[in-house]
Amino acid sequence: xxxxILIKYxxxxxxxxxxxxxxxxLYQNINDKLKGEQFHIKKDLNRIYxxxxxxxxxxxxxxxxxxxxxxxxxxxxxxxxxxxxxKEKVLTLCKKYSFQTFKVETKRANKNFPxxxxxxxxxxxxxxxxxxxxxxxxxxxxxxxxxxxxxxxGTYIYTDEISGLGGxxxxxxxxxxxxxxxxxxxxxxxxxxIKRGISIDCIYFESPPHTSIEAxxxxxxxxxxxxxxxxxxxxxxxxxxxxxxxxYKNIDPSYIITIMRRMMYRISAQLLEKINGYALINGESIGxxxxxTLTSMVAINSVTNIPVIRPVACFDKLEIINLAKKIGTYDTxxxxxxxxxxxxxxxxxxxxxxTKKCNDLELNFDYQKLINExxxxxxxxxxxxxxxxxxxxxx
Amino acid sequence: xxxxxxxxxxxxxxxxxxxxxxxxxxxxxxxxxLHQLGKEANKLMNEATKQxxxxxxxxxxxxxxxxxxxxxxxxxxxxVAFFYKNRGKHIITTKLExxxxxxxxxxxxxxxxxxxxxxxxxxxxxxxxxxxxLITKDTILVSICYVDSEIxxxxxxxxxxxxxxxxxxxxxxxxxxxxxxxxxxxxxNVDLFSFSAHKFYGLKGIGCxxxxxxxxxxxxxxxxxxxxxxxxxxxxxxxxxxxAKALRLSFENLEIKYQKVLKLNQKIxxxxxxxxxxxxxxxxxxxxxxxxxxxxxxxxxxxxxxxxKHEIYFSTKSACSLLDTFSTxxxxxxxxxxxxxxxxxxxxxxxxxxxxxxxFLTFFAKEYQALNLKKREE
Numbered sequence: 191x192x193x194x195i196l197i198k199y200x201x202x203x204x205x206x207x208x209x210x211x212x213x214x215x216l217y218q219n220i221n222d223k224l225k226g227e228q229f230h231i232k233k234d235l236n237r238i239y240x241x242x243x244x245x246x247x248x249x250x251x252x253x254x255x256x257x258x259x260x261x262x263x264x265x266x267x268x269x270x271x272x273x274x275x276x277k278e279k280v281l282t283l284c285k286k287y288s289f290q291t292f293k294v295e296t297k298r299a300n301k302n303f304p305x306x307x308x309x310x311x312x313x314x315x316x317x318x319x320x321x322x323x324x325x326x327x328x329x330x331x332x333x334x335x336x337x338x339x340x341x342x343x344g345t346y347i348y349t350d351e352i353s354g355l356g357g358x359x360x361x362x363x364x365x366x367x368x369x370x371x372x373x374x375x376x377x378x379x380x381x382x383x384i385k386r387g388i389s390i391d392c393i394y395f396e397s398p399p400h401t402s403i404e405a406x407x408x409x410x411x412x413x414x415x416x417x418x419x420x421x422x423x424x425x426x427x428x429x430x431x432x433x434x435x436x437x438y439k440n441i442d443p444s445y446i447i448t449i450m451r452r453m454m455y456r457i458s459a460q461l462l463e464k465i466n467g468y469a470l471i472n473g474e475s476i477g478x479x480x481x482x483t484l485t486s487m488v489a490i491n492s493v494t495n496i497p498v499i500r501p502v503a504c505f506d507k508l509e510i511i512n513l514a515k516k517i518g519t520y521d522t523x524x525x526x527x528x529x530x531x532x533x534x535x536x537x538x539x540x541x542x543x544x545t546k547k548c549n550d551l552e553l554n555f556d557y558q559k560l561i562n563e564x565x566x567x568x569x570x571x572x573x574x575x576x577x578x579x580x581x582x583x584x585x
Numbered sequence: 586x587x588x589x590x591x592x593x594x595x596x597x598x599x600x601x602x603x604x605x606x607x608x609x610x611x612x613x614x615x616x617x618x619l620h621q622l623g624k625e626a627n628k629l630m631n632e633a634t635k636q637x638x639x640x641x642x643x644x645x646x647x648x649x650x651x652x653x654x655x656x657x658x659x660x661x662x663x664x665v666a667f668f669y670k671n672r673g674k675h676i677i678t679t680k681l682e683x684x685x686x687x688x689x690x691x692x693x694x695x696x697x698x699x700x701x702x703x704x705x706x707x708x709x710x711x712x713x714x715x716x717x718x719l720i721t722k723d724t725i726l727v728s729i730c731y732v733d734s735e736i737x738x739x740x741x742x743x744x745x746x747x748x749x750x751x752x753x754x755x756x757x758x759x760x761x762x763x764x765x766x767x768x769x770x771x772x773x774n775v776d777l778f779s780f781s782a783h784k785f786y787g788l789k790g791i792g793c794x795x796x797x798x799x800x801x802x803x804x805x806x807x808x809x810x811x812x813x814x815x816x817x818x819x820x821x822x823x824x825x826x827x828x829a830k831a832l833r834l835s836f837e838n839l840e841i842k843y844q845k846v847l848k849l850n851q852k853i854x855x856x857x858x859x860x861x862x863x864x865x866x867x868x869x870x871x872x873x874x875x876x877x878x879x880x881x882x883x884x885x886x887x888x889x890x891x892x893x894k895h896e897i898y899f900s901t902k903s904a905c906s907l908l909d910t911f912s913t914x915x916x917x918x919x920x921x922x923x924x925x926x927x928x929x930x931x932x933x934x935x936x937x938x939x940x941x942x943x944x945f946l947t948f949f950a951k952e953y954q955a956l957n958l959k960k961r962e963e
Contacts, residue, residue, distance in 0.1 A: 246837060248769075521644070581632050584604050585829050 191267040191279055195247075196346060197238040197254065200261030200356045209235065215359035216259040222421055223253050236299075236341075251352060256418050258385050259362075260354030266346045271303055276310075277317050280336055280347055284318055287349065291328035292318065296338040303340045310338060358387030360420055365467035366499065368392045368416075369458055370425070372408045372529040375473030375502055377519035378510050380416045382501035383471045390420055391465055393458050395430040397533065405527035410571065415519050417573045424465070427569040428457055433560045434534060440554040443536040447481045448543040449551060450534075451490045456557075457564055459494040464565075469497040475510065476503050480539040489543040587941045589899040592734055592763060592875055592932035598786035601831045605788060608823040616820045617811070626822055630812070633829035640832055641795065643772060649794040649813050650825055654762040655685035657779030657794035658728075660816065661758045662689045664802030665726045665777070666698055672754060673723035674698045679711060679740075680917035681733035686760055687913075690728075699723070702917075708870055709738040709918050713748055726756050731764035735902055735914040735930060736867050737875025739768065746774020756800060762792075766835030767874050768843065776800050782824075787831030791824035842935035847873040849933050849942050856946050860953065864924050866915060876931045879915070879924035883956045888929065891952040897945055900930045 197220070199213065217233045220240075227245035231238065242250060247265070254263050269279045284292070294315045296307040305313070314336070315327055339346040368380040370392040380390055394409045410425060417423045433453050441449050458470050474482045481490065491498055502510050514520035588596070608629070614622030616630045631645070638645045651657045666676065678690060680702050690700050701719050704712040711729060720727075727749060732739050742759055749757045758777040764770050766785025772778055777800060781792035796802060796815065808817025850873035857863055857878060866877040880888055885901040892899070902912050915925040931945075 244838065246839070521646070581629055584607060584629070584826055585633060585636050585833065 191269055191282070192241070193265065193267055195240040195242065195250065195254070196262075196264040196266045196348070197240065197260055197354075198262040198264065198351075199237075200259065200354065201358065212259070212359060212362060213238075215362050216257070219257055219259070219359050219361070219421065220254070223257055224250060227253075255352070255354065257359075258355050258357035258387070258419065259359035261356060263352040263354055264348050265350065265352075266348035268344050268346055271300060271340055271345045273305060273310075273313075276338060276340075276345055276347070277314060280314055280338065281318060281321055283347055283349065284322060284334070284336065287334050289325065289333035291326050291332045292334040292336060293327060293329050293332035294318070294336045294338065296340065298340045300340050300342045307340075310340070314338065355385065355419075357385035360384055360387060361389040361422075362387035363468075364389070365465060366390050366469045366471050367426075367458055367462045367465065367467050369454065369470065369472040370394050370409055370412060371473070372405055372412070372523065372525075372527060373473065374507075374514050374520065374523040375475055375478075375510050377412045377416060377473075377523060378505075378513045378517065379471055379473040379499075379501040381419060381513070381517045381519075383499060384416065384420050388469070388471070389422060390416070390471065391424045391426060391467065392416070393426045393428060393461055395428045395454055395457075395529075397431040397434050398429075400431065400434070400533045401529055402527055404525075405529050408522060408525050408527055409529075410573070410576070411522050412519055413571075413573045414576070415517070415522065419517075421574065423573040425571045425573055426461060427571065428461075428564050429567050429569075430454075430564065433557065433564065436555050436557070436560060438534050441551050444538055444540040445543060445548065445551055446534060446536050447539045448486060448489055448548060451481050451486075452493045452548060452552070453557060453561065455490060455493050455498075457561055459496050460561070460565055461568070462496060469499050470494075471499045471501065473502055473510075474500045475505060475507070478507065480541050483541055485542040486540075489545045489548050492545050492548075586896040587898070587945055589897065589931045589933065589937070589941075589945065591934040591937075592737075592784070592930065593900055594783050594789065595786045595934065596936075597783075597788055598831060598834060600834065601787055601827045604830045605823045605827040608826045612822055616822060617809070630820060630822055630825055633826045634812070636829045637793070637832055640836055641770070641772060641778075643795050644798065646813075647795055647797055649796055649815050650811075650820065650828075651792045651794055651816055652790055653783070653792040654683075654760065654779050654781035657781070657792050658683070658685040658758075658760055659689050660794050660802065660805055661777040661779060661796075662686065662693065662726070662728060663805050664815065665756050665758070665800070666693050666696075667803035668801050669725045669756070670698075673721075673725045675701065675721055675723040675725065677701045677703055677716065677719050677724060677727045679703055679705065679729055679733075681705070681709075681735070681738065681914045682728065682730055683734050683760060683762065686728055686730070703729075705917055707919070708868060709736060710870055711740055711745060713741075713744065716745065717748060720752055720755060722754075724752070724755050726758060728758040728760065730760040730762075731770065732761075732768070732872055732875070733914060734763050734875075735912060735928070736877045736918070737763070737871035737873075737932075738868075739764070739870055739872050743771055743774060750774060763872075763875070766832070766839075767846075768872055769839065782828040782831050785831055785835035788824055788827050791821060791828045793828070843873070845935050846933050846937070849873070849937055849939065850876055852939070852942055853931065853946065857949075862957070864920070866918070866920065866924070866928060874933050876933070877915075877928055878931070879920065880927045880929060880953075881923055883927065883953070885927050885929045887956060888952065891956060892948060895944075895948045897948055899932065902928060902930060 228243040229245045230241040269275050294311045296310040298307040337348050366388040368390045370376045392413050413423055413425045437449050612626045614626040616627040634645045634648050694700050704715040706712050731742055749755050756776045759775045761778050761780045765780040776797045778795040783789040802815050804815050806817050811817050812820050862881050864879040911925040912928050
């Protein structure tokens, strides 16, 4: 019995024409994620097969659980497609578990196999009943579900299926730029866009000395967590102090936030072009704060016609929090460091800003010069390089 | 030299020692200092904590660094007892526990806490229905070792934890000192968990107490905020980093290493079964790393000295127990007094070789024949 890990594709199998491209991407992503482990990998149209050599099964499975495009992860045994072998090996597998009820489920993809799947279920079920005492068949809610897949290249038997993350392989949709603050929402928005196959970079606006080094480190940490799912995130840190101070000096207090967001959108849109991305992503949630009302979105979004994706737009705060906890960003997000959106907050920010008024107010200062200055002073951190090189020899 | 006392302590792994040396030299800052050197040290410490958290599947904030398992056990038991004393004063444990549990509970008994001992089944595992019957409204804590240091019995921690989940006021502490690095551990239903690095080829002087988020503790060492508010003192950065490394290495190829030890254990057992006067105390629930036997006809100290001449080293009972007393663990397992007074513990590692075992068995036979007084009289 040769032990291996089967990886089942999720939504990929609905993609008729492009399925090969999807599988190749997933195959590449798995290889990247498991770099450093010792294993064999093979792919075909139905599955990816992993044979672990010296790699630790648990570590590998935990890593697979962070890869999008995987529907199920199965620890299976490959055996010969010969009925007597199947019978014996399924019994051996059964004996590893303690259970009272069971069910056999057979899939006969290889139609040359002489016994049909219903018949295999019956015969194997009977054989198990003969050999293990005090157990029963239960087809609705069995303690133990035994799966037999008879395929052209052999037969696979297994019991447990571990759920993967679903979604599409990262990178299949090209690049997007996530506007990452230190809050709860934007990392979740990033996660959800990675899920649909977008490979992300992150942009963060810092305003030292108003914002602290800890706030920046917090964002780096959030990017590191997101990178577990993405694998190749660059974090672009924009020095935003001068623009923010200029806005504070020149703009009607109630419009400060609206104009600040417009500047951020402009900078993000220009950076997106530089990194050959297709869409901006952010954590805006409709109505959550003054700058996230629909009318605010109109006023802010009008500075660019690049698509802006807001994955959590229609989520309640609690739904976002739950997701943040699940993906592991919550504990970091709630660390109490000020980011540039929480300094210079007016007492009464405008809830329904007017686009024309925004345009007029912006005539008060030469923002284009300041934006250019921002763009040429961006600090870019490759998150992967950060995680891999640091301390590897020590830990 | 043939070292068969790995459950007392293990030799440090060379890579772990290198890490220790490098961190001592290159990271001189106090992780709590605000300047650059402090920050670098702090960052490294956080990475180590993250690694430990990932390996044990707990949160980073749930890790408290201590000087070793004895301190972890003290902090867990006293910390819970003193923090929750208004909730109740009843604590349940087993007769298999290490001295650092036993003595701490004796101390707490003097402070007015009531200690109950849960029965063991014939196979040495905790009697779950008895445990259930011991729990009262006054019970605040249950402390049970994952694997005991004398007989090596692996307790059904998952099931005990599941049972205790039904009692929201009862906190579950597990002493995992003999389990970590040897077997797969699962902390899902455990509230507090102690271990020490020197049992898995790390350095002496560093251990952890895992404390789940929702549990509170009264600190026993007071001072400034260290890694956590539960244990003060300058973080011992080089030791912490070396622990993270030792833990990672010990988790590698766990199954392969386990199988190797199992094979060695079976080889010894098979041979020792031939001695009609020897009782093998470890059973099928014991981890293969620990093999406890009673010599019956020979005083264990005499036998240890005799084997020492051949540079073969193992322990009577566990290395931390007092000499010349009965093994309470063995008595708890219904062994007779002779058996409880003449036990030795052979503890194995994946580093142990077959040749070492063969040599051990040869000298064992020789010295056993020479010292077995009963045989001589006949």
